[in-house]
Structures are given as C-alpha cells and as structure tokens.
Amino acid sequence: xxxxxxYDTSQIEPKWQKAWDEADLFRAVRDERxxxxxLEMFPYPSGRIHIGHVRNxxxxxxxxxxxxxxxxxxxxxMGWDAFGMPAENAAMASGGHPKDWTxxxxxxxxxxxxxxxxxxDWSREFATCDPEYYGQQxxxxxxxxxAGLVYRxxxxxNWDPVDMTVLANEQVIxxxxxxxxxxxxxxxxxxxxxxISSMAEDLLDSLxxxxxxxxxxxxxxxxxxxxxxxxxFSFEVETAPDGHGxxxxxxxxxxxxxxxxFVGISPDHPLAKTxxxxxxxxxxxxxxxxxxGTTAEAVEKAEKLGFDTGLRARLPGGFVEDLPVYIANFIxxxxxxxxxxxxxAHDQRDHDFAVKYGLRIVEVMRPKGADRDDGIELPAxxxxxxVPPKDELVEYIRPVAGPDxxxxxxxxxxxxxxxxxxxxxxxxxxxxxxxxxTKYRLRDWGLSRQRYWGCPIxxxxxxxxxxxxxxxxxxxxxxxxxxxxDVPGNPLDRHPTWRDVACPNCGAPAKRETDTMDTFVDSxxxxxxxTAPRAETPTDLDDxxxxxxVDQYIGGIEHAILHLLYSRFxxxxxxxxxxxxxxxxxxxxxxxxxxxxxxxxYVTKGDKGQPVYHLPEDxxxxxxxxxxxxxxxxxxPAIKMSKSKKNVVDPMDIIARYGADTARWFVISDxxxxxxxxxxxxxxxxxxxHLSRVHRLATDxxxxxxxxxxxxxxxxxxxxxxxxxxxxxIEGFGFNKAVAKLYEFTNAISKSDAGAEAxxxxxxxLAQLMAPMTPHLAEEVWQMLDGEGFVMRAPWPxxxxxxxxxxxxxxxxxxxxxxxxxxxxxxxxxxxxxxxxVLDQPAVVKALDGGQPKKLxxxxxxxxxxxx
RNA sequence: GCGGGCGUGGUGGAACGGUAGACACAAGCGACUUAAAAUCGCUCGGGCUUGGCCCAUGCGGGUUCGACUCCCGCCGCCCGCACCA
Numbered sequence: 013x014x015x016x017x018x019y020d021t022s023q024i025e026p027k028w029q030k031a032w033d034e035a036d037l038f039r040a041v042r043d044e045r046x047x048x049x050x051l052e053m054f055p056y057p058s059g060r061i062h063i064g065h066v067r068n069x070x071x072x073x074x075x076x077x078x079x080x081x082x083x084x085x086x087x088x089x090m091g092w093d094a095f096g097m098p099a100e101n102a103a104m105a106s107g108g109h110p111k112d113w114t115x116x117x118x119x120x121x122x123x124x125x126x127x128x129x130x131x132x133d134w135s136r137e138f139a140t141c142d143p144e145y146y147g148q149q150x151x152x153x154x155x156x157x158x159a160g161l162v163y164r165x166x167x168x169x170n171w172d173p174v175d176m177t178v179l180a181n182e183q184v185i186x187x188x189x190x191x192x193x194x195x196x197x198x199x200x201x202x203x204x205x206x207x208i209s210s211m212a213e214d215l216l217d218s219l220x221x222x223x224x225x226x227x228x229x230x231x232x233x234x235x236x237x238x239x240x241x242x243x244x245f246s247f248e249v250e251t252a253p254d255g256h257g258x259x260x261x262x263x264x265x266x267x268x269x270x271x272x273x274f275v276g277i278s279p280d281h282p283l284a285k286t287x288x289x290x291x292x293x294x295x296x297x298x299x300x301x302x303x304x305g306t307t308a309e310a311v312e313k314a315e316k317l318g319f320d321t322g323l324r325a326r327l328p329g330g331f332v333e334d335l336p337v338y339i340a341n342f343i344x345x346x347x348x349x350x351x352x353x354x355x356x357a358h359d360q361r362d363h364d365f366a367v368k369y370g371l372r373i374v375e376v377m378r379p380k381g382a383d384r385d386d387g388i389e390l391p392a393x394x395x396x397x398x399v400p401p402k403d404e405l406v407e408y409i410r411p412v413a414g415p416d417x418x419x420x421x422x423x424x425x426x427x428x429x430x431x432x433x434x435x436x437x438x439x440x441x442x443x444x445x446x447x448x449x450t451k452y453r454l455r456d457w458g459l460s461r462q463r464y465w466g467c468p469i470x471x472x473x474x475x476x477x478x479x480x481x482x483x484x485x486x487x488x489x490x491x492x493x494x495x496x497x498d499v500p501g502n503p504l505d506r507h508p509t510w511r512d513v514a515c516p517n518c519g520a521p522a523k524r525e526t527d528t529m530d531t532f533v534d535s536x537x538x539x540x541x542x543t544a545p546r547a548e549t550p551t552d553l554d555d556x557x558x559x560x561x562v563d564q565y566i567g568g569i570e571h572a573i574l575h576l577l578y579s580r581f582x583x584x585x586x587x588x589x590x591x592x593x594x595x596x597x598x599x600x601x602x603x604x605x606x607x608x609x610x611x612x613x614y615v616t617k618g619d620k621g622q623p624v625y626h627l628p629e630d631x632x633x634x635x636x637x638x639x640x641x642x643x644x645x646x647x648x649p650a651i652k653m654s655k656s657k658k659n660v661v662d663p664m665d666i667i668a669r670y671g672a673d674t675a676r677w678f679v680i681s682d683x684x685x686x687x688x689x690x691x692x693x694x695x696x697x698x699x700x701x702h703l704s705r706v707h708r709l710a711t712d713x714x715x716x717x718x719x720x721x722x723x724x725x726x727x728x729x730x731x732x733x734x735x736x737x738x739x740x741x742i743e744g745f746g747f748n749k750a751v752a753k754l755y756e757f758t759n760a761i762s763k764s765d766a767g768a769e770a771x772x773x774x775x776x777x778l779a780q781l782m783a784p785m786t787p788h789l790a791e792e793v794w795q796m797l798d799g800e801g802f803v804m805r806a807p808w809p810x811x812x813x814x815x816x817x818x819x820x821x822x823x824x825x826x827x828x829x830x831x832x833x834x835x836x837x838x839x840x841x842x843x844x845x846x847x848x849x850v851l852d853q854p855a856v857v858k859a860l861d862g863g864q865p866k867k868l869x870x871x872x873x874x875x876x877x878x879x880x
Numbered sequence: 881g882c883g884g885g886c887g888u889g890g891u892g893g894a895a896c897g898g899u900a901g902a903c904a905c906a907a908g909c910g911a912c913u914u915a916a917a918a919u920c921g922c923u924c925g926g927g928c929u930u931g932g933c934c935c936a937u938g939c940g941g942g943u944u945c946g947a948c949u950c951c952c953g954c955c956g957c958c959c960g961c962a963c964c965a
Contacts, residue, residue, distance in 0.1 A: 056965050096965060169963075180963040228884055232960075235883050309961055312881040342881090346962090361881085454962090461963065531965070569959055572884080577962095607886095608958085682892045682904065688958080690892065694905055702904090705919090748893070752903035759903095824899040829946040831899045869945055875898040879945050 019707035021671025025788045029129055037802065040087040040133045042558050048084035049559050050076045051539055053567030053575075054091045057117040057139070058098065061124045063609040063691055064568075066663045067679040070785075071606060071747065072566050073130045074680065077784040078742050079563075080131065081808040087559050089542040090125070090132045092118050092139035095146075095466045096531045097180065103497040110465040111493065114141055124664055128672045129787050131804070136545045140534035145541065146467040147488025148550040149533065154470060154481050155589040161207050164479070167458045168280070168306055171199035175500035178462040187303050191500070198302045203460035204469060204527070208581045212237050212452040214597075215580055224602035226686075229572045236573050238453025240264045241424070243431045244349065245446025247275055247325035249283075249337065253290070256283045259325055259337070262348035262451060266431055267423035268355040270410040271376035273366060275325040275337045276318070276352050280345035287321060287339075294319060294339065301341040308344065316365050317341040328445060329434060340365065346455050356397065363397040377406045380417065457578065459530045462502045464495060466528030474515035474522035483516050489524070502526060535575055536582035539565075539599055540592055550591050560596045569605040569686075576603070604745055607688040609679070616643055661691050670700040673786035677703065680747040680785060702755070703789055706778070709762055710793040713775050716768040724766030727774050730757060732815035738781045739808070747785075754782060772797050777809050825850055826877040827859045835876075843870050850876050 032038065052072040055065055069090075076088040092114075099110035118139055125132075138145050156162045170179040174192035178201075183190045208215075216237045219230045243266035246258040259275060277284055279301040287294045297319040304310045318338040325335045335353065342361055343352060356366030356373040366373055378398065400406050402420040411418075414426035431446035460469065468489045470482040482489060492510040495503035504510060504526040515522035537550070543559040544552035567575075583599040586592040592599075616626065616638065626638055666675045678699040683689040734757035741750025761774050776797050783790035783803045794803035818839065823846065825833040832855040837846055847868060850856055856865075859880050867879035 058965090093965070097963090098965085178963075182964045184963095226885095232884050236961085238883095306963085307961070309881075312961090314881090457962075463963090530963070532962095535965085568965095569885080570965085571960095573960060574962065575965090684893080687886075687893090692892080692905075695892075698905060701918095708919095749903085752894075755903055822899085826898080826946070829898090829944095834899070867945055869898095871898065874896095875946085877898075877945055 019704035019789075021673065021788070024792050025127065025129060025672055028788045028791045029126070031791075032129075032131075032802070032804075035802065037804065038088065038131045038133050039135060040089070040559075041085060042555070043085055045083060045085040047087065047559055048076075048079040048564075049087045049543075049562045050079065050564045051089065051542070051562045051566070053565075053571060054093050054535070054538060055121065056093045056096060056098075057114055057121055059117045059120065061121050061663055063661055063663055063675075063679065065125075066128065066675055067609055067685075067689060068566060068568075068606060069125070069128065069130055070676045070679050071604070071685055071745075072564075073128075073132075073676075073787075074742060074747060074784040075564050075566075076131050077787060077804055078808065081780070081783070081804060081806065083807065086131075087542070088130075088132055089136040089545075090130075090134065091137055091538060091542065091545075092121075092141075093531065093535050093538075094118065094139040094141040095528075095534055097463065097465070099465045100463060100497060107497075109493070109495075111141070111491075114139070114465075127667050128663075128676065131787075136542055138541070138545050140467075140531075140538065141465070143488040143490050144546075145538075146534070147490075148541070148547075149467050149529070149537070150470040150482070150487050150489060151484055152537065152550050152586070152589070152591065153529070153533075154484060155591070156206070156585050157471075157481055159585070159589050161210075161585050161588070162204055162459075163207065164202050165205050165456070165458075166200045167203040167205070167460075168198050169201055169203075169462075170306055171197045172500075173197055177501045181305070181307050184305050187305055195303060196305065198306060201460070201462075203458050206457040206459055206581065206585075208457045208578070209452055209454050211581060211584055212239070212454045214584070215454075215577065216452075218580075218598060222598060222600075222603070225600075226603065226605055229569075229576065229603060229605065232572045233577055236454065236577065239450060240453070241428075241448065241450050242266060242348075243428050243446045244449045245327075245431055247327055247335070247353070249323050249325050252283065252323055253286045256286060259283065259351050260349045261351045261353055262449070263353060265355065265358065265420075265424065266427035266446075267408075267412050267420065268358050268376045269327070269332060269353065269412055269427065271355040271357045271374040272327075272332055272335055272353040273356055273362075273372040273374060274354045274369075275335050276340040276343050276354055276365075277337065278343040278345040278350040279339055279341060281339075281343075281350045284339045294321070297339060301339075304341065311342060311344065314341060316361060316368060318365060318369055320369070329443065331434075336371070338365075338369070347453060348451060358397050358399055360397055360399065374410070376410045377408045377420075377423075380405050380407050457530075457532075457581070459533055460527040461530055462505070462526075463528055464491065464497075464503045466531060467534065468504070469525045469527055469529060471525045472513055472515055472522045473525060474517060474520060476520060477515055477517040477522075480515055480517045480522070486516070504528070532574060532578050533582075536578045537586065539579070540583070540586060540596075551586070553591075553593055556591075556596065557593045560592065561599050561601045564602045564604065565600040566604045566606060568608070572605065576600070604685070606685050607683070609689050609691055666696060670696060671703075671788070673703055673789045674700045677751065677786050681751040682748055684748050685745055702758075703786060705762075706758055706782070706793065707789060709758070710775055710779075710796050713761075713768065713771045714796040716771070719767045719769055721767035722769040722773065724764065724770035727760070727764050727766045727770050728812075729815050730760040730764075731774050731777050732811040733757075734760075734781060735777065735809045735811040736816055739811070742784065751785070754778070754785075757781070779803055780806055780809050821873055823873075824875050825853060825856065826875065827856065828879060829877060832856075832859070839873065841872075843872065846870050846872075846876060850878065 050072050052068050076086050080086045094114050099114050102113045103110050140146060170184050172179050172189035172192055172194055174194040175189060179189055179196060184196050187196055188194060189196055216234060216239055219233055222230060242262055242264040244260065244262045246260050248258055249256060259277065279298045284298060288298050304314055318340045321337045321339060323337040325337050354362035354365060356362040356371060357375045400420060405417055405419050408416050408418065408423060412427040413430040414423060428448035432444055432448060433442045434445050468491060470487060470489045472480045472482060474480050492507055495507065511524050511526055513522055513524050539562050540551050540556060544555040579599060583592060584597045587594060587597055663675055674696060678696050679689060734753055737753040738750045741747060741753060757778055761771060761778060764771060776799050779790045779793040780803055787804060790803045799806065820836050821839055823835050823837055824831045825835060833853045835849050847870060856878055865878050865880055869877040
C-alpha cells in the first residue's frame, strides 16, 4: 500500500479547507438564486468548544451544504454571545480583565471550530461585546424608548448585604450569597423594562402560524404567556389602615366564590407593607417570607405559610360571610393583583392552607351523580380537594349563577356575568360587583443589570432634566477599560470619570446610568445583525429584506421559552421602529431543538462516602476498575458532560486522532437529533473505520479497469433508493436515518458485482450524498472518480421515481393481529385475488379449522388480517 | 410545586395505527495470517417440549380486526420556571 492510498485525515482535511477558502465558497452573496438562511444558536465563549457545539454546528452545516447543493444562496454565519457573568467571575478569580478573557476565549474557540470544516461565512463574524455591535444595540434601545417600548419601574432583586451587590438567581444558594454566605435580602430597585406584555396577545396568537416549530415549544410558550379569563372585584375591609379600604382580587374561578374561606395577599402587597410598618409580628412574618429568594420555584416549593392579619374582608352585598385576611407566602405580587380569595374545596394549595390554619372547607361542586347532600363539610372534601377538568360536567351545589349541572367553563362564564350585574333580591337592584378581565401571566422584561460586562444603557440622569437619552451621535457609549474587580459590586458605579458626565440636554453635571443590559438583549437581535454585520445602523433594510427570515434555526431546548420569546418580541419592536421590514415579526420560520451530548461517568466512593469521579482514560472500562489502583468503579451510563463529573470529551482530541469527518459523522449518526446523544469511544472508533472503508472502496473502484458497461440495474435501483431516502432524511431532520441509509448504500456498492463504470457512477453519488456530513472525504472521493469541480457545487442528485417502486410486494398475513405467514403478490393485485391466496395458506387453513373467518381485513399493498 | 418532554435487545436506535428490533456498537464463532492487528464472512431479544410454540416496546388499565404509536392513571429520568447562558 502506498501512502496515497491511506485515509489520512491530517492531510486530506486541511487540503480541502484551504481549497474551499481559496474559492471563497461560503461567502453569502445576494444574487438571483433563492436564499436560504440557516442559523445555529451562537455560543457563549466559555473557553473551549465541546461536543455539544460540534453536534449543533454539524447539524446546521448539513442543512447549509445540502441547501447550497440544491441551488440556494445560503447564509450561514457565526458569532459570539460574549457578554455575561463568567467573564467577570474569571476577572475576580484571577485578576485579568473580562475583555481580555473573552476575546482570548473567542480566538481559541474559533481556532477549534475552523478544523471542523463548517461552511460558515466567517466574514460576517462578530461578538456582542464589540462596540460596533453593542453601539447599534444602544441605538435600538433609544428608538424603543421613543416608541414607548421601554420604561422604568420598581423591581425586586437579590441583595447580598455583605458584598453589597445584586446577585443572580444562580448565585443564591439556599437563600445565601454564594461568596459571602450572607442571608440574601430582597431589595427593590428602579429598573428598566421592555413592554413585552403589551404584545402578549399577538405573541400568543401568532404561535399558531409557526407550523415548522416543534409543537412542544409552542405549547411551552403558550403556557408561559398564560392567557386567562377571570373576574376582578374588591373586598371591603372596614378596619383597614387608611387607603386600604378595599382589596382588589383576581380569580380565574369566580364560580367558586361561595366556597371562599379566606382572602390572601402577597407579602409584597401594599397592604402587607403598610401593616408591616405598624406591627412587628407582621414585619417578622414578611421578612421570613422574603428570605425565600425571588424565584417562583422557591416560592412554590416552600411550605405554605400564612399570617392572620385579624382584618375581615367583606364581599359587598353580603353574598358571602366575612372572611379572614391572611398574608400568604405562596401569593405572587407579580401575578394578577397580588391578592386572591381561597376556595379550599377546589384548589390544592388553598386546601393545604385551610387544613394548616383550620379554615372552613365549603363545597361548591361535586362529581355528577354524587349524592346531593347539603352538608357544608363532607368527609371526602376534608381529605382532598375536588378539582375536575374545566370541560367536565359536574353538579353545582352552590352555583353562583346558571343551572345545577354545567362544566367548570360554563360556570365561570355565568359567574363572570353575575359579577358584572348582580341582582340583589332584598332591595331589588342590579349592581356591579366586578368585571370580567383577560390577564396574561407574562410579565414585562426587566433588563437592568448591576454589572460591568454588558451593554451600557445609553441614558443620563440629570437633576433638572430627569432621565435623558444619549444623543445617537455619541454612540457607542463604550465600556471603560480601566476597571478593577478587587471589590464586589459594579465597577461602573464607582468609576471616577466614566460615571460623571454633562447632561446631553442642559449641559449641567449629571450621572450616566451605570446599569448594563441583560445579556438576553444581545441575543434577541443578532440574527438580524448577521444580514448586514458592518452596517452603520442596526440593520440594513435591503439586506434584511433579502435574507430574513431565518429559514432554519437550530439550538437547545433549554431556550424554548425565554430566548425565543424575547427574540419574537424584538423582531416586532424592530419592525415597529423601522429596523426590520414588515413580515419579519416572526423571525424564525422553522425551529429545531437538538438534544444534549452525554457520556458515561466513572465514580468511586471517597473516604467520607462522597463521590469521586475518574477520567475515562484512567479507567479499565471492561473490568470496571480504576486502572492504577484496581478499585472497582460504578459506571453511570449516560449523563450530561461536565467538568466536575470528569466525563468531558474534547473535540480537539477526536479531530487529532480520527479527523473532523469522523467527529461530524458520529455526532449525527445513531441518535435522533432531537434526543440526547451518547458519546462512546467505541462508536467514534467504528465511524473512523467506516470512513476509511469508504475511502478504500473509492480507491479500489478508481483503480479498476475501465469498461464500457455503464448500466447495472440492481446498483441503479440501490442508488435511486439511497438518493431518495437520504434526501428525505436530511429534509426531515432525520440525520441518523440518512446515515443508516448511507451505510446500506455503501454495503450495496461494496458487494455489487457490477462493472467499473457502473460502480464509479454509484460511488460518485455516494460522495454527493455524504458531502453534507463528511465534506472532506466526499471531496476526496469525488476527485478520485473524476467528479467535476467541488462536490458541494455539484447539483444534488435526483432519484428516478420509476426505480423506486417494485413490481411485487410481500404481504404479511396476520391471524388475530399476529403475523403468521406472508405472501408475494403483484403490486396492484386486487382484493379478491389476495383473499383467495390468503385462504389457501396452510397457516390460515389450520387456524380456520374448516370454518369461515369472522372477518378478513385486506389493506392493499400493506397487510392482511384474518379474524377467526 | 407548576409547565413541557422522554422511556423499545447487553448498548445507541428503526418502525404512514399494519411483519417490533432497519442501520450500527459490543459480544461470540469462522476465514485469511507463522502470529497479531487490519480486513472479510456468519450468529446475536428472552423462554420452551425448537420443521414449531409462547412471552416481550417503563408499570397498570382502555379504544381497535390490529397499539411502540391513540386515550386514562402511575413510576423513573431530562428541560424550563423570568438576574446562568
């Protein structure tokens, strides 16, 4: 064997990467072809790429290269989601600067991505921490401010009283600051917010149009936006402090008002705050509630706690007994009015609460057909609440309005009308008790962050002029470089010269806003910036009109709600402020969410029983022992790769050992793309073997004596089927299935006894079909077999439909639904013919035992089922 | 806690409501070789009274001529929960 024959990736891959570069193949150009924009969620520059990145970008690259072969002008860009906390944490830990850390990480990761041979237009690359990017983001912010889409409002944050700094939710561990260990307090700050809830209705209704999004993502967004229809009304509180004579409540179950047994208000409710100031017991209860942290998760998981204020709430008209008013820790100030009434009989949380504080449990409805007994407290309802689905017909014992039997939804509708016009018999007047309202769970998006490494908010605070927007000609407002992280808190806040500026309006001394923007802002419009990454304005409308929308967006399911919702909001805001053309309000035509990459982890127990993880290379996997010590290890089959579990595989090692094509092929084979993918050393090894087998097969075929016989029926049929099925696999994001078909096709070529020309033709098609996945090997094979130009420039092959159908089909015969035999019939055999054949089958004759079949089901071309 | 998803051989997985296990990995056997590697070929869900029969798609029910697929209830794991990205 000469060196030329070997499948030497270290020679082949750089060679083709250089050739592609020199031909400038991946530059996205506007021309007469139809366009296709494929985008993978851009990475955070954490330091090194991991296999998850390889899988994500390989999927995008398969689509990009495939579409390019299909004649599209493809835009496939890459950038960096470069602002965020890790850079500041690194600066605090090792004294460097977030900027240096970030850009050096970007250099490293770009250097790691290039050997993968991705068809990316690198000329469009940017990082969100580039002043050229965030300056345009500041311009967007100013336009949104003018359009009324940004405003200031108070918001609650986690405050670390020792470090004197605001903490992110992930920095609060068990209610304590991660560095200081101090008990975290809630603090209210005035913050900037995007008016995303003003678009709630459109964001919800438009989900129906996103047909090429996963159903689960649309459902998650729908639930997140959370449209609810309910009633809003007031309880009167006679002995309340001044200004709190009424408690406004919102409920989605007004039909249960006659089962109310308490009124609950949030610890952050204005009434609670007033009482807190007067009563130390209330204050201590509220402060206890506030230690829970700010996440909804913490609040909902916590034990239900209440504090009886001693106040009594009265529903005007005297329809319900006066109720006690509790401050309760599970009521969120952000949702509805921050106050509710509790109906323990028909709500789990209210039930828990009532049991704990000995409140009445009054039944309103009952399963249909249950005994009608007017006992107020029945044993069953004391045990558990009755919470039927809203569309189930139930028996109302205490209907607010409407018939005795109705569904929950009908009862709610009746109850809403009742609240709007109650008729009181005693004085024979109609009065309005409340109103039917539609509310959304979606809250406005607080964007202020008390951190350095983010996009500065371009406003100035002036004593005389108030909040003054920066002038656009002053943008970008750059982050100062001369900052230190030796003390906690935001360095901008204590910067000697950056903070103090002249008011853009009156020129008097003023202070710059020192908060920066949430990094979700950066990632909410980068897809638009890629269409004109060097424009002097946020976007170029011509370029945006040509390239938008993103035809295929690919990323992790963890972004199903926030990132995608914020991007949908931003697209709308950009259309409204003239930065995107009409029709781009939904910026992502198709969305695909890929699974994680997992790897086995190897663990032993330390001397204190704590888990000790071992690197795969230190473990003798087949013997399940630590190689050096012989200690037995437990194998955890497949968990998410993480450094702490020592189960991380470095893509660079894989490329060095097997080449990029092996890494690319392996990450999309075997597992369906939407599911988690398990990296195994055996799997990678097997792929490398297969690819070198393809290379060897191509070499052999290229060498074979040429003959004139170009046609081979069997091979042509196999080729047509491969073209058809691989194309279908790629189009439907079934890369694992496409790969399986490529294995089959390779086997078919390898086993074929067809002439050299016929095999050359089949092999060229194989190269084309493999090109999106293993582009370097495909180019090499294509060249060996005299393919013209680059394989990725060759038009995608088409299957001859005539070769895809067989003349006969094999029909399985089931008896009572289980397969017992099969028959071979003509493709278009009629029912009578098939029936006759079936009844002749020995297995059928035996099963019938001389009798007649009860039923004979013939599904033409598919199956026969004999029911005996 | 709430919302969403997933669960099929020893392993990853395939299967318009229609032959469960395609295609691979691992394992075993064989060929080639002085030998090994590489390569090629064969076997490979479990059980049994093995020319055949029975049981099998997390568990328990249901719909259907027929269910991995649809419906209901559990169990386990994963994602998100608004300041991680």
